[in-house]
Amino acid sequence: MGESEVKQLAALVGLSIDPLDLPNVVVALRVLLGAADLVREFALADDVEAAPVFRP
Amino acid sequence: MIGPQARAVDIAAAVRARRVSARDVAAAALARIAGRNAALNCFTHVRPDEALEEAARIDARVEAGEDVGPLAGVPFAVKNLLDVRGVTTLAGSKIFAERPPAARDATAVAALRRAGAVLVGTLSMDEFAFGFTTENPHYGPTRNPHDLARVPGGSSGGSAAAVAAGLVPLALGSDTNGSIRVPAAFCGIFGLKPTYGRVSRAGAALFAASLDHVGPFARSVADLAAAFDAIQGPDTRDPVASDAPVVPCAPHVGRDVEGLRLAVAGGHFARNAEPEALDAVRKVAKALRIRREVELPESHRARAAAMVITAVEGANLHFPDLKARAKDFDPLTRDRFLAGALLPASVYVQAQRFRAWYRARVAEIFREIDVLLTPTAPWPAPLIGAPRTRRVDDAEVIVRAHSGVFTQPLSFVGLPAMSVPLAAPGVLPLGIQLVAAPFGEPMLFRVAAHLERDGLVSAPLAGG
Numbered sequence: 001m002g003e004s005e006v007k008q009l010a011a012l013v014g015l016s017i018d019p020l021d022l023p024n025v026v027v028a029l030r031v032l033l034g035a036a037d038l039v040r041e042f043a044l045a046d047d048v049e050a051a052p053v054f055r056p
Numbered sequence: 057m058i059g060p061q062a063r064a065v066d067i068a069a070a071v072r073a074r075r076v077s078a079r080d081v082a083a084a085a086l087a088r089i090a091g092r093n094a095a096l097n098c099f100t101h102v103r104p105d106e107a108l109e110e111a112a113r114i115d116a117r118v119e120a121g122e123d124v125g126p127l128a129g130v131p132f133a134v135k136n137l138l139d140v141r142g143v144t145t146l147a148g149s150k151i152f153a154e155r156p157p158a159a160r161d162a163t164a165v166a167a168l169r170r171a172g173a174v175l176v177g178t179l180s181m182d183e184f185a186f187g188f189t190t191e192n193p194h195y196g197p198t199r200n201p202h203d204l205a206r207v208p209g210g211s212s213g214g215s216a217a218a219v220a221a222g223l224v225p226l227a228l229g230s231d232t233n234g235s236i237r238v239p240a241a242f243c244g245i246f247g248l249k250p251t252y253g254r255v256s257r258a259g260a261a262l263f264a265a266s267l268d269h270v271g272p273f274a275r276s277v278a279d280l281a282a283a284f285d286a287i288q289g290p291d292t293r294d295p296v297a298s299d300a301p302v303v304p305c306a307p308h309v310g311r312d313v314e315g316l317r318l319a320v321a322g323g324h325f326a327r328n329a330e331p332e333a334l335d336a337v338r339k340v341a342k343a344l345r346i347r348r349e350v351e352l353p354e355s356h357r358a359r360a361a362a363m364v365i366t367a368v369e370g371a372n373l374h375f376p377d378l379k380a381r382a383k384d385f386d387p388l389t390r391d392r393f394l395a396g397a398l399l400p401a402s403v404y405v406q407a408q409r410f411r412a413w414y415r416a417r418v419a420e421i422f423r424e425i426d427v428l429l430t431p432t433a434p435w436p437a438p439l440i441g442a443p444r445t446r447r448v449d450d451a452e453v454i455v456r457a458h459s460g461v462f463t464q465p466l467s468f469v470g471l472p473a474m475s476v477p478l479a480a481p482g483v484l485p486l487g488i489q490l491v492a493a494p495f496g497e498p499m500l501f502r503v504a505a506h507l508e509r510d511g512l513v514s515a516p517l518a519g520g
Contacts, residue, residue: 010397
């Protein structure tokens, strides 16, 4: 995930990122994608559903 | 006489018995704030005239024989993310400074005032509650009263600093991933993140709504219970407020821990930290004669899922401003909100589904135990301006984010969790996190009060 990809991705969702901020956004997105990988790689049964309103 | 070390419950008793006037108590708190706030930078707004007037009204009611409530004349302050009528809710941002003053108090603020407490001001925080340090670039860093070179923790850093320094005996904050518990630990005081939905968030600027909680800070267990009892309960203004019956916690402060099933958390909670933080848990566990260790499975993944949910919900909330005026954000929050706006929807849904899985596993464990002990944070308060990363337990971690390594998995599934302070002369305080099943707050208070009676946890005044 590099700066040009993040710039394109941002444009797709309607955001424009200042070139000066781009390197830090790339770093932040890499951290989040690392967290996302941890979430995605864990197999959940189909019947595990998110509660529409979270109740503890 | 009522000094900075006085407990809220003792102040209230003295005011009710007319041994001291609420006005004098408020004036003393305002004088302390005037004397210390320049160094600590924990207040965003002080309301001396209103506080003195309100305190005088409490005195008049006491004089008239009215019951003025369990917190009669107790000065308090609130994180400036909770609405206070007539004050602009900045939520640590420059952007919200353009908003008009709040038209009414947040539910929790109103509840404390109904209980007789006197609001003296509002407190600093990380921008939009997205941080663990309160190094706010718009309004300057808040400083830890134990060591002014260090952060107080965040995002409710102003709340913790004000209570630790004895400026006020009570404060309110909010906790999405650890924002009450981490600053409570770094500043050496008690902080409670209640069960999700137990305390209304109405009138609080939201951050990540499915994770947001409101809760109290104090320097004694009895004070924390009195504040929590005043603010807990249902609220039609908050869509996630629980209708579960209210169980007052103050009566549990005098109870022992006999019969409670206690355990220490292993795995994720026994790694990822400096040795001193883990030693602190061992010390408390030994005093409580705990021999049982349990593991909450996949807690590192729970933390990751909480990060995903936080970033996505936060980015969603602030999307219009990210689009129109990104430069007005704190650079640290802007970069993370922008990144959150770019995550695919499927990951967010998967994180919410994983939450259901983890909640079920945790519920199974809490059928066997009542209260779980973990470190609150992996280290004592870091220095202001600390390097971005540091090595701990043979891994390179991001300092700001890693401060929540032990708090995030638990708020992720809404469990009540309290940070209790270990203090010792000449060293920075550390926090122990006590965790129970949903609505298990009374058990947390029993354990905390037991440790306080034994002298193992305490919150001596910091600095000054």
